[in-house]
Amino acid sequence: MSDVSGPALLELSGISKAFGGVQALRDVDFTLRAGEIHGLVGENGAGKSTLMKIIAGAHADYAGEMRIDGEPAHFRSSRDALSAGIGMVHQELSVAPDLSVAENVFLGMQPMTRLGAIAWREMYHAAARQLHNLGLDIDPRARLGAFPIGIQQLVELSRVLFSGARIIILDEPTSALSPPEIARLFEVLRKLKEGGRSIIFISHFLEDILKISDEITIFRNGRKIVTAPVTPATDKAWIIERMIGSGREDLEESYLGEIRLDSRPDAPVVLEAEGLSLAPAYRDVSLKVRAGEVLGIYGFMGCGQLELARTLFGKMHADRGTLRLQDRPVRLANTAAAKRAGIAFVPESRRSMLFAEEPVYKNVSISILERLSRLLLKPEAERRLAGEQVKALGIRPPSVEARLGALSGGNQQKVALAKWLTYTPRVLVLSEPTRGMDVGAKEDVVKIVRGLRDQSIGILVVSTEPETVLSLADRVLVMKKGGIAREFAGEAISKDRLLAAA
Amino acid sequence: MDAGSVDVERPPASVRWSNWLRNQLRNIAPFITLLFLVLFFSIASPTFATVGNLANILQQVSVTAIIAVGLTFVILTAEIDLSVAAIANATAIVLTFFTLQPDYVNITNVPLVGVLAILLALASCFVLGLVTAFGVTRIGIPSFIMTLAMMQIGAGISAVLVRGQIAYTVPDLILTLGSKSIAGIPWIIIVAALFLLASHLVLTYTRFGRYVYMVGGNREAAEYSGVNVRLIIGSVMVISAVCSGVAGMLGVAYFGSAQQNEFDTFLLDAIAAVVVGGTSLFGGRGGIGNTIVGLFVLGVLNNGLDYVKIDSFLKVLIRGLILLAALIINIYAERLRTAQTAASKS
Structure with a gap:
């Protein structure tokens, strides 16, 4: 695993890239050798995906230089990159579920007959052969959507793996795969490596990175921190230390220092889930939320936490398992039923919870209308309640008549919270409550959530950002690939321990 | 605003004026169209702008108005109902099926007391509506396709019951409301006005009305706010x-007969009235006020084209062009708003 000596195939030097005012990459150098597997790690927003998109031609506008085989290259599109032998598999599954397996393997490059028609027979044979190499013996004529996500992901991988690309970039390829599927994928990757291909492997799963990579590069805050060969001495702790960093610039945000979790084992349980499963998102999830505590659920993107949060609000429905509210079993047929049961939910995307065209007060009152009126609306009461919230949460501009779309992102987020604060829910589920907020707005949200906790509301905070969970939670569950991997309660916790558990 | 609060910068007057104009485009454009049409026909024909003709126009749009009331609700939630005319027709024919017809009408029907016939007709359109609701919300068929199927089902019910014949008799109550007048005002205008008024009150002042707008404005957000979107x-x-059914029953009395395909033109007219009036096809914007203006535009256009001597075949084309123009304005108004929202965020 340590033959780090091949010639440089791809060389990047001084790469910088900004989106609007945000610097995503600062002066990054990166070298990829022929016949190596190169692992890329870093937190969300550290810049690894941006760099890969530059290599794969998805971002044409950047500063710095790229060389392939010593020749300068600048790709304008992913088609450019592909013709130079660079293929990328993105994190989000991009298959056509209603087409056959073979059509998905050859999407956009189907073999043709001399008459210009698709050579179906040839295509089926080739697809079967390629998938067999991946250890997949499935009918290439079958509809892809009929297979589990893991298989679909392998089929998508095979599209790029066998396209003849010399450089293959894989963004989180293992997040939906089971251990045997991962083993199979790794086998293929090693075979490709022996064939002289180079592979860049991005993953949050450090075990996977360590198992497959010859070299790793660590990113933090848009900078490359280090590139190092993987040796037996390289372990998770070593990587996490460098991912989080201890520089002065991010000390206050890093939670390197330990926090004591303060759990309340004697408070009454308000919400209890037992053995909840929803294929393929999550399985066998059991959890308890107590009155007056904040339960944090941390996990990487795609570990099933978003679906779990939606299940608790009746938007999605579990295949198996039971849900109890204050010791009574409940079935949440829809979101209206969940609201009646006293559950409130703020989804991660502002677009999906707010009415941009409507004034602030209608946005606030929508979830409490049936408490305000049976038949006729009471606009004055709506304005008054909304006004109280606008004042309490410090929403700017301080007007209930302002069109919501005209507010800044942070203020919109506060309106989304305000919707549920005009009455006291029993359980509040927050998904990514501080995503995309500036520091000031984040602090405001922390204060609001703490205030609610002190009113004995049971709060669930679901996030992919360690800081969010650490700054809010009294107890933390770590989710990993759809299951609960660990619980932190009544003990000291720090960011590196949280990351190590996920 | 107190001294400690952030000073919200007010944009210059010209910007505010143009913003207001953009926001109101969907409400202003139909009104200008209406004024323009009235002006045009008044100049083109000296007999157009008379009180008598105004009464004519009102009477002519009444059936369309009742259908358009129901459609306004549907379009506000960003759905569509293509079955309105077929359901109007089917309900009308169910009504005549349960009413004693003259000897020369060759239908084997089941004559009942008038009230019962009316109730059965109402029940039939209610049930048809329930079937549509079930298909759209429970099975998940897009309303466009579901109501297309219901359009065929409505036409099928009409065909089976009337078998190519024409029925003439309706219960007295319907006959009065559809074709008689009180104090010189046709009942049908009063009924249409009451439907418009009631639905305006429902949409503006009730919780249900608010939900209709919110579901249309952002369905996902409504669901995440705990609104029972399927129910709405x-x-x-x-x-x-049900609105279509009532319109169908009164329409039979107004026209004096019930037959297959009698209401076909009302589908386009009703949709046109709602959309020309400026209710957004994307839901959440517009309302009964818009629909009323749209009805006037359509009524004046249909009526006015009879006053100026135009080739009757050309009239269809002109109506199509007007509808196209309204659609363009509708989409354009939406785009202006979105652009403005995006601009104010950055």
Whole structure:
């Protein structure tokens, strides 16, 4: 695993890239050798995906230089990159579920007959052969959507793996795969490596990175921190230390220092889930939320936490398992039923919870209308309640008549919270409550959530950002690939321990 | 605003004026169209702008108005109902099927007391609405396709019951409301006005009305706010079917007969009235006020084209062009708003 000596195939030097005012990459150098597997790690927003998109031609506008085989290259599109032998598999599954397996393997490059028609027979044979190499013996004529996500992901991988690309970039390829599927994928990757291909492997799963990579590069805050060969001495702790960093610039945000979790084992349980499963998102999830505590659920993107949060609000429905509210079993047929049961939910995307065209007060009152009126609306009461919230949460501009779309992102987020604060829910589920907020707005949200906790509301905070969970939670569950991997309660916790558990 | 609060910068007057104009485009454009049409026909024909003709126009749009009331609810939730005319027709024919017809009408029907016939007709459009609601909200068929199927089902019910014949008799109550007048005012205008008024009150002052707007404005957000979105959409489909049914019954009395395909032109007219009036096809914007302006535009256009001597075949084309123009304005108004929202965020 340590033959780090091949010639440089791809060389990047001084790469910088900004989106609007945000610097995503600062002066990054990166070298990829022929016949190596190169692992890329870093937190969300550290810049690894941006760099890969530059290599794969998805971002044409950047500063710095790229060389392939010593020749300068600048790709304008992913088609450019592909013709130079660079293929990328993105994190989000991009298959056509209603087409056959073979059509998905050859999407956009189907073999043709001399008459210009698709050579179906040839295509089926080739697809079967390629998938067999991946250890997949499935009918290439079958509809892809009929297979589990893991298989679909392998089929998508095979599209790029066998396209003849010399450089293959894989963004989180293992997040939906089971251990045997991962083993199979790794086998293929090693075979490709022996064939002289180079592979860049991005993953949050450090075990996977360590198992497959010859070299790793660590990113933090848009900078490359280090590139190092993987040796037996390289372990998770070593990587996490460098991912989080201890520089002065991010000390206050890093939670390197330990926090004591303060759990309340004697408070009454308000919400209890037992053995909840929803294929393929999550399985066998059991959890308890107590009155007056904040339960944090941390996990990487795609570990099933978003679906779990939606299940608790009746938007999605579990295949198996039971849900109890204050010791009574409940079935949440829809979101209206969940609201009646006293559950409130703020989804991660502002677009999906707010009415941009409507004034602030209608946005606030929508979830409490049936408490305000049976038949006729009471606009004055709506304005008054909304006004109280606008004042309490410090929403700017301080007007209930302002069109919501005209507010800044942070203020919109506060309106989304305000919707549920005009009455006291029993359980509040927050998904990514501080995503995309500036520091000031984040602090405001922390204060609001703490205030609610002190009113004995049971709060669930679901996030992919360690800081969010650490700054809010009294107890933390770590989710990993759809299951609960660990619980932190009544003990000291720090960011590196949280990351190590996920 | 107190001294400690952030000073919200007010944009210059010209910007505010143009913003207001953009926001109101969907409300202003139909009004200008209406003024323009009235002006045009008044100049083109000296007999157009008379009180008598105004009464004519009102009477002519009444059936369309009742259908358009239901459609306004549907379009506000960003759905569509293509079955309105067929359901109007089917309900009308169910009504005549349960009413004693003259000897020369060769239908084997089941004559009942008038009230019972009316109730059965109402029940039939209600049930048809429920079927649509079930298909759209429970099975998940897009309303466009579901109501297309219901359009065929409505036409099928009409065909089976009337078998190519024409029925003439309706119960007295319907005959009065559809074709008689009180104090010189046709009942049908009063009924249409009451439907418009009631639905305006429902949409503006009730919780249900608010939900209709919110579901249309952002369905996902409504669901995440704990609104029973399926119930709201199901309800508007039923409301639409019942409005169509009532319009169908009164229409029979107004026309004096019931037959297959009698209401076909009302589908386009009703949709046109709602959309020309400026209710957004994307839901959440517009309302009964818009629909009323749209009805006037359509009524004046249909009526006015009879006053100026135009080739009757050309009239269809002109109506199509007007509808196209309204659609363009509708989409354009939406785009202006979105652009403005995006601009104010950055």
